Amino acid sequence: MPEFKIKRLYYSIGEVSKLTGIEPYVLRYWEKEFEQLKPAKNKAGNRTYTNRDIKIILTIKRLLYEQGYTIAGAKRVLENYDFDKDPTELVIEGEKIKASKIIDPELRQDLIEIKKILESILSKL
Known part of the structure; x- marks a missing residue:
């Protein structure tokens, strides 16, 4: 996994989108599809992603976009x-x-x- 230059505890959905190259609407969709991806929400209701969440996103991205898995196949691998x-x-x-x-x-x-x-x-x- 790539190392991130900014070391923080939490990232916003916009920051994660820029870091991973995945659009925010896709990230929100993946939350519904992949049980491993469950970012917390702050008091304002905004998603707060951790480094672990980013690892999960990059793994899902690799499975779907680089290795050609379907969402169902990626779910089985991630289990x-x-x-x-x-x-x-x-x-x-x-x-x-x-x-x-x-x-x-x-x-x-x-x-x-x-x-x-x-x-x-x-x-x-």
Whole structure:
């Protein structure tokens, strides 16, 4: 993820839009679609985005615009992504896997199947 020159606790929707290149109306739409993206609101009702929210937005942007996922596909990928941990670490059924990118859901399923086969083989030895 890119580092931001301005280190603050909270950003407005306009600032986040400029930082990420995503229009404010798209950010508001993504809040409805992705449960991971829930910026707080201040007393005036304005959204206040954190650095974690920006990481989530950039990940969604990469999935949708660069990797070609649909919104439904991106939702499935994000179900197993922990934005509070190392951004390259995924946990698949309790096993940590390092990845330079978010793992494709089909590849994830293949990894789970391979793990089951290996466990079956090891249990017979």
